[in-house]
Amino acid sequence: MTVHQSISDETRPAYNYAYLDEQTKRMIRRALLKAVAIPGYQVPFGSREMPLARGWGTGGIQVTAAIIGPDDTLKVIDQGADDTTNAVSIRRFFERTADARTTEATDEATIIQTRHRIPEAPLKAGQIMVYQVPQPEPLRKLEPHEAETRKMHAWAEYGLMQVKLYENIARFGEVTTTYDYPVMVNGRYVMAPSPIPKFDNPKMQMSPALQLFGAGREKRIYAVPPHTSVRSLDFDDHPFRIQSWEQPCALCGAADSYLDEVVIDDQGGRMFVCSDSHHCETRRAEGHRGAMLADASALHLVEDEAKP
Amino acid sequence: MNMQVNPQELGLDPAPLLSVAGVSRFYGERIGCADVSFDLWPGEVLGIVGESGSGKSTLLRCLAGIDKPDEGQVLFRGGTEPLDIYSVAEQERRRLMCTAWGIVHQNPRDGLRMDVSAGGNVGERLMDNGARHYGKIRETALDWLQRVEIAAGRIDDRPRQFSGGMQQRLQIARVLVSEPKLVFMDEPTGGLDVSVQARLLDLLRVLVRDLGLAAIIVTHDLAVARLLTDRLMVMKDGRVVEQGLTDQVLDDPHHAYTQLLTSAVLTV
Amino acid sequence: MTTMIHVENVAKEFTLHNQGGVRLPVFDNVNFSVAAGEALVLAGASGAGKSSLLRILYGNYRPTSGAIAITHGGRQIDIVSAVPRTVLDIRRRTLGFVSQFLRVIPRVTALDIVRDPLLARGVSPEEASERAKAMLARLNLPQRLWDLAPATFSGGEQQRVNIARSFVDPSPIMLIDEPTASLDANNRNVVVRLIAEAREQGSAIVGIFHDEAVREAVATRYLDITDFRKAA
Numbered sequence: 001m002t003v004h005q006s007i008s009d010e011t012r013p014a015y016n017y018a019y020l021d022e023q024t025k026r027m028i029r030r031a032l033l034k035a036v037a038i039p040g041y042q043v044p045f046g047s048r049e050m051p052l053a054r055g056w057g058t059g060g061i062q063v064t065a066a067i068i069g070p071d072d073t074l075k076v077i078d079q080g081a082d083d084t085t086n087a088v089s090i091r092r093f094f095e096r097t098a099d100a101r102t103t104e105a106t107d108e109a110t111i112i113q114t115r116h117r118i119p120e121a122p123l124k125a126g127q128i129m130v131y132q133v134p135q136p137e138p139l140r141k142l143e144p145h146e147a148e149t150r151k152m153h154a155w156a157e158y159g160l161m162q163v164k165l166y167e168n169i170a171r172f173g174e175v176t177t178t179y180d181y182p183v184m185v186n187g188r189y190v191m192a193p194s195p196i197p198k199f200d201n202p203k204m205q206m207s208p209a210l211q212l213f214g215a216g217r218e219k220r221i222y223a224v225p226p227h228t229s230v231r232s233l234d235f236d237d238h239p240f241r242i243q244s245w246e247q248p249c250a251l252c253g254a255a256d257s258y259l260d261e262v263v264i265d266d267q268g269g270r271m272f273v274c275s276d277s278h279h280c281e282t283r284r285a286e287g288h289r290g291a292m293l294a295d296a297s298a299l300h301l302v303e304d305e306a307k308p
Numbered sequence: 309m310n311m312q313v314n315p316q317e318l319g320l321d322p323a324p325l326l327s328v329a330g331v332s333r334f335y336g337e338r339i340g341c342a343d344v345s346f347d348l349w350p351g352e353v354l355g356i357v358g359e360s361g362s363g364k365s366t367l368l369r370c371l372a373g374i375d376k377p378d379e380g381q382v383l384f385r386g387g388t389e390p391l392d393i394y395s396v397a398e399q400e401r402r403r404l405m406c407t408a409w410g411i412v413h414q415n416p417r418d419g420l421r422m423d424v425s426a427g428g429n430v431g432e433r434l435m436d437n438g439a440r441h442y443g444k445i446r447e448t449a450l451d452w453l454q455r456v457e458i459a460a461g462r463i464d465d466r467p468r469q470f471s472g473g474m475q476q477r478l479q480i481a482r483v484l485v486s487e488p489k490l491v492f493m494d495e496p497t498g499g500l501d502v503s504v505q506a507r508l509l510d511l512l513r514v515l516v517r518d519l520g521l522a523a524i525i526v527t528h529d530l531a532v533a534r535l536l537t538d539r540l541m542v543m544k545d546g547r548v549v550e551q552g553l554t555d556q557v558l559d560d561p562h563h564a565y566t567q568l569l570t571s572a573v574l575t576v
Numbered sequence: 577m578t579t580m581i582h583v584e585n586v587a588k589e590f591t592l593h594n595q596g597g598v599r600l601p602v603f604d605n606v607n608f609s610v611a612a613g614e615a616l617v618l619a620g621a622s623g624a625g626k627s628s629l630l631r632i633l634y635g636n637y638r639p640t641s642g643a644i645a646i647t648h649g650g651r652q653i654d655i656v657s658a659v660p661r662t663v664l665d666i667r668r669r670t671l672g673f674v675s676q677f678l679r680v681i682p683r684v685t686a687l688d689i690v691r692d693p694l695l696a697r698g699v700s701p702e703e704a705s706e707r708a709k710a711m712l713a714r715l716n717l718p719q720r721l722w723d724l725a726p727a728t729f730s731g732g733e734q735q736r737v738n739i740a741r742s743f744v745d746p747s748p749i750m751l752i753d754e755p756t757a758s759l760d761a762n763n764r765n766v767v768v769r770l771i772a773e774a775r776e777q778g779s780a781i782v783g784i785f786h787d788e789a790v791r792e793a794v795a796t797r798y799l800d801i802t803d804f805r806k807a808a
Contacts, residue, residue: 159434163424163432318648320662559637560590560637560638
């Protein structure tokens with residue numbers, strides 16, 4: 001058994017490498033293997049108590065703990081940002097328990113644990129996305145009985161999912177689901193992509209990266225192996241569309257990234273900026289400049305790396 | 309001279325749509341229904357009458373694929389090959405139940421999705437069967453709402469905003485939209501007041517004739533049976549005590565229980 | 577002429593299980609035939625079983641014993657032992673029953689009631705409407721009533737709708753039970769003519785007529801039921 005190398009201080013508890021005991025990691029890996037073998041299928045697993053409350057990413061953390069090794073470089077994002085409390089805490093957790101190198105750079109990471117976003121920078125072969133999932137069952141709100149939803153998955157009876165989209169269009173003229181937008185994986189299982197914006201759904205399609213999903217509270221693991229079809233559900237005459245914005249990112253000028261609205265004063269002033277903080281910084285470093293970058297910089301809201 | 313005739317020689321359907329043989333369902337020592345056998349032919353409407361507790365609803369559940377009978381067989385000839393509905397995989401039975409079969413429940417809440425609009429309720433079976441064109445689904449739903457006399461303007465309203473009679477008509481549209489061959493109805497007019505009942509009955513009568521549906525209708529109301537059914541089975545204590553043409557059974561009942569039943573009605 | 581109905585040794589007895597199993601014999605050993613183009617009028621005192629016999633011919637009452645051959649689709653079929661769907665087919669194509677009362681179906685208009693048998697026999701909707709209207713006009717039913725449901729009609733009006741429905745496309749065999757009971761003389765004559773026309777077209781008619789004049793005008797032959805009355 002590999003005991004954490006860097007714990008030399010005798011007063012610190014002797015955590016096992018990556019916190020979880022080896023038997024648990026083995027159990028999770030088995031579940032992961034099954035999940036990869038059946039893309040989109042929800043595999044039950046014995047979710048453990050973690051040193052944070054369920055609902056704060058315990059599923060994702062357990063998956064990461066089961067796959068991380070000393071050679072890995074971990075990136076953690078929360079709402080697209082690398083510097084939010086949750087992201088920082090989870091990164092620190094693995095730095096301390098798994099000797100992991102951490103990074104904010106998407107292309108340097110081997111494992112990217114995420115809540116709410118897929119990075120803007122294209123993923124590569126060899127990278128693993130780990131999604132934190134609050135509700136793994138896409139049919140749950142439509143069909144309350146677990147036994148029934150399992151049968152529906154087993155026999156691919158997905159008319160009801162379509163009814164939900166129908167209701168949206170009937171009521172609002174379009175599908176109003178903007179996040180956790182249901183997808184069909186490998187032409188077989190309907191899957192909840194976790195609460196990522198539907199903007200990110202196309203990034204899952206035929207992605208060269210391995211995508212793993214962990215739901216700690218609901219005790220489910222599922223996966224999309226590399227180069228697997230992930231199609232967002234839609235109607236022939238109401239095809240799936242992603243969000244778009246009328247203006248580019250106010251800081252880096254990107255016109256093709258997912259933007260967050262930021263209120264900047266109490267006069268109704270606002271700006272739209274990339275939700276992927278690393279992507280935005282990278283672009284600014286490359287010299288891309290958005291309309292409000294100078295103002296933001298003057299207020300020390302951002303560091304303007306491009307400034308001479 | 310031979311005066312017997314095989315109906316097939318008259319150009320009638322050569323094979324029954326549903327063949328029921330020796331169906332029994334027990335609840336411990338108690339009999340739910342016992343040893344029921346009959347054939348149902350395409351386009352035929354069979355009524356099952358009897359008082360509460362006579363086993364008619366138990367029988368319907370066995371026939372409709374909801375409760376597996378303890379004994380007996382239910383064969384359905386929807387396609388070319390007869391299908392023993394309790395020996396096929398559950399998947400196939402479920403498939404059948406959302407295509408070639410329909411079940412109209414007594415309480416519309418059991419048959420409708422109360423949080424889904426009228427259009428979505430009617431469209432669900434189409435989407436179950438692979439329809440993915442919103443405009444066409446909506447068009448079909450509109451057509452069906454009109455056939456069951458629900459105003460087109462109510463298509464986006466939810467069933468809980470509907471009256472009991474409207475809910476029941478919506479349930480019927482939801483079932484018939486997939487053009488089933490066989491429909492099971494459990495007290496379809498139960499719980500409705502008399503004028504609403506009449507409207508629903510007439511609607512059912514017209515739909516059954518226009519679509520050439522075969523149907524099995526459980527009711528305790530002999531007037532409903534008279535109006536809607538071709539044939540009647542009278543049940544008592546889980547057993548069929550008399551069966552035949554509806555007007556024969558009601559006008560010239562032979563069994564003591566049927567005589568009691570028909571004489572207990574003020575006007576049939 | 578073709579024999580349309582052949583009745584052989586028919587007996588009928590009612591058993592009232594809920595009244596101590598009392599048995600009510602109606603008649604016994606009934607034998608007769610009716611040919612196409614004949615109008616057989618059943619005679620006998622009230623309560624002799626005329627209506628019961630008519631209902632037995634229709635397959636509505638089941639005789640205690642005996643056989644009734646109905647000529648249907650070019651062959652003779654025993655309606656007593658026939659399975660339900662055969663009986664229904666015989667009624668649909670061969671055997672019509674004109675009762676005293678219209679069974680009113682809520683919300684169905686008079687015109688639709690009359691059109692219905694034509695549609696069931698595959699006549700086009702347009703032609704069915706034309707023929708139904710002509711028949712209603714002939715029976716002097718006011719045109720304003722055609723598109724109303726007969727539930728609110730008077731007894732005579734309902735009866736005329738019922739007759740129109742039966743004679744709009746006369747069946748090869750017509751069983752008629754007191755069709756003129758509440759009609760005025762004028763309409764009674766129309767009904768008599770309708771029956772005569774059906775007979776001339778080859779229908780076999782078996783009927784019960786209370787009205788002496790109608791009976792005389794319609795009958796080609798009489799059958800007295802009292803002769804079969806079982807000694808009780």
